[in-house]
Amino acid sequence: DLTVSEDGEPQQILSIRAIPNSPITLAVLIQDDLVPSVANEIKPLGEFIRNLPKGSRVMIGYLRTGSLQVRQKFTSDLEKAAKSLRAPSGSASVGPYNPYVEVVEAVRKFEAQPLGRRAILLVSDGLDISRGVDSSAPSQSVDLQRAVNESQRHGVAIYGFYSPTFASAANRTLAGNAQGSLLRLSNETGGMAFFQGTGAPVSFEPFIRELDVSLQKQAALTFLSTHLNKGFHKIEVKSVTPGVRIAFPSGYVR
Numbered sequence: 422d423l424t425v426s427e428d429g430e431p432q433q434i435l436s437i438r439a440i441p442n443s444p445i446t447l448a449v450l451i452q453d454d455l456v457p458s459v460a461n462e463i464k465p466l467g468e469f470i471r472n473l474p475k476g477s478r479v480m481i482g483y484l485r486t487g488s489l490q491v492r493q494k495f496t497s498d499l500e501k502a503a504k505s506l507r508a509p510s511g512s513a514s515v516g517p518y519n520p521y522v523e524v525v526e527a528v529r530k531f532e533a534q535p536l537g538r539r540a541i542l543l544v545s546d547g548l549d550i551s552r553g554v555d556s557s558a559p560s561q562s563v564d565l566q567r568a569v570n571e572s573q574r575h576g577v578a579i580y581g582f583y584s585p586t587f588a589s590a591a592n593r594t595l596a597g598n599a600q601g602s603l604l605r606l607s608n609e610t611g612g613m614a615f616f617q618g619t620g621a622p623v624s625f626e627p628f629i630r631e632l633d634v635s636l637q638k639q640a641a642l643t644f645l646s647t648h649l650n651k652g653f654h655k656i657e658v659k660s661v662t663p664g665v666r667i668a669f670p671s672g673y674v675r
Contacts, residue, residue, distance in 0.1 A: 444476035454516035460508035521564035547603035
């Protein structure tokens with residue numbers, strides 16, 4: 422019951438197949454200056470990693486000042502990946518230049534990984550004020566756009582768990598822009614964004630359950646493209662069944 426259009430024109434669907442138990446290549450990225458309560462979520466995040474499909478590959482990284490700190494390179498040893506998680510430091514002094522510069526760095530690490538399901542779980546406040554407060558708006562962040570472009574180019578869906586830093590928690594406008602940025606990043610790459618108001622979530626466990634359901638309901642859709650020119654091509658996937666929500670990347674780069 423699905424239809425696909427590319428650059429506004431209907432395309433022929435060749436196949437649709439469910440892939441609930443196929444391996445996934447996943448990078449878990451945690452911003453290192455998040456509020457201290459995120460330390461309580463390390464255990465459920467570890468359990469989520471341990472329960473991924475057999476053959477999955479996981480990388481653990483922390484978004485810090487300077488560049489991405491990789492605690493664990495991509496590995497199929499899920500127990501090892503889970504044990505490499507640590508609580509964020511919670512100190513503003515280690516906060517990243519902005520999260521999206523290091524998201525781009527993480528996406529490029531997928532180049533050497535197998536094709537198939539690829540995703541990033543980004544635990545962040547999503548705030549970019551590197552070029553001033555105005556750059557925090559979802560439509561104004563240059564690095565957010567770069568992160569979207571690189572993720573679409575490498576076929577990486579981004580799932581965002583929002584948690585504030587002390588800086589973003591103190592300003593509702595900034596918190597709203599930060600959440601809007603995470604939402605845009607997720608929507609345009611085929612992922613989802615998760616929030617509990619503008620403050621720190623009571624628990625990540627509802628987010629993890631919903632993410633797990635989303636991954637189990639993924640499908641691989643193949644269509645015959647009629648647009649062979651290089652550059653960006655906009656994609657839209659719709660269902661004729663009322664009430665069905667479909668997450669898909671907004672496009673791809675040929």
